[in-house]
Amino acid sequence: MKALVWHGKSDIRCESVRDPILENSRDAIIRVTACAICGSDLHIFDGMIPEMHRGDVLGHETMGEVMEVGKNAGDLKVGDRVVVPFTIACGECFFCMKGFYSGCERTNPDHAKAEQLWGHSPAGLFGYSHLLGGYAGGQAEYLRVPYADVGPIKVPDQLTDEQALFLSDIFPTGYMAAEFCNIQPGQTIAIWGCGPVGQMAIRSAFLLGAERVLAVDTIPERLALARDAGAQTIDFKTENVYERIQDLTGGRGADACIDAVGTEPDTWSGIDAVVDRIKTATFLGTDRPHVLRQAIMCCRNFGTVSIVGVYGGLLDKIPMGSAINRGLTFRMGQTPVQHYLPMLMDRIVKGDIDPSFVITHRATLEDGPELYKTFRDKRDGCIKVVMKP
């Protein structure tokens, strides 16, 4: 089959690889009908994620048609149309039983490596390195889905692939980011990053009752899409973000701040961002947490900082003094997608939201390597790429 394969930093190729086969009785094989490139894939593309091996198949936002099922793959049947969560979860362990599927303690065969880095291992993820299971990803014609009785969910006929696809990751992620803020009537939520995840967070914040959303980015079409949703926008390159948020909140700060950018902010976001860039380039640091610092400083006393932008290692110069003296709450995580799927599927069916609004580019797998660059460099108005193998 054809798949997008990692060969090194900035080197992704569309190649023939071996077709997946059932390896376990709880597996299913799906024929991919739509898959997407995520901001998290850009961290791999930019060489920020350790333990990638040449030949790894990428991709974790995938849906398709069930082709084969193991005898313990639950009630999935050949021909079912399903969307697949990016988090692989057993459904039975301590964490899965509590709904913390992205903390599943059984699905990362590489857990010892993750424990060395993070103390404990999270769940395995599709197409996301040999730190997180080494599972082949879904930017491919076919995908093996382990624990298929827990992950994939059937898509009702009335939804198109494009409406359902983002249930695999960015819609639940944006929703979780907003849910972490415990939004009360009248509140102002500030959101950094108007990429696909930020866009989902903006709309979710309104769905959850935010009075006002302040959206920070610099890319004109992304800011415009945020305004379409009703957000007020702040351009971090031409405005002082902290002062704008102070002005807009009567000097108090935002009730909650969402970091939907993570470890790769624009290098020109601020002096600290330039220093971080130099430190990571010279192996003196692992991450570039400019946005997290700013989100903390812009949050009101006893507010919440919600982090869904991904970080990898040890973060420098985090203003913990500000956080502890002012009683901030931190919420963060890789999304336990399975926990949100049924409820968010319902919201799409009811018409509360149609997540396909972020799609700007539709392509084939062969176009994938070029579109990784287009998406990373934010060229050609690119906000979200969907590929149909």
Ligand SMILES: NC(=O)c1ccc[n+]([C@@H]2O[C@H](COP(=O)([O-])OP(=O)(O)OC[C@H]3O[C@@H](n4cnc5c(N)ncnc54)[C@H](O)[C@@H]3O)[C@@H](O)[C@H]2O)c1
């Ligand atoms: N927690 C999870 O489960 C989860 C799931 C999916 C994605 N993510 C992460 O979410 C983040 C965003 O993903 P995406 O797909 O939207 O990526 P993206 O790269 O398209 O979006 C990032 C946006 O941040 C903007 N930005 C850069 N510097 C900024 C600054 N200083 N202030 C404000 N905005 C700034 C960029 O212009 C861009 O629009 C990534 O870190 C990704 O890894 C996390």
Ligand SMILES: [Zn+2]
């Ligand atoms: Zn993702």
Ligand SMILES: [Zn+2]
């Ligand atoms: Zn589990």
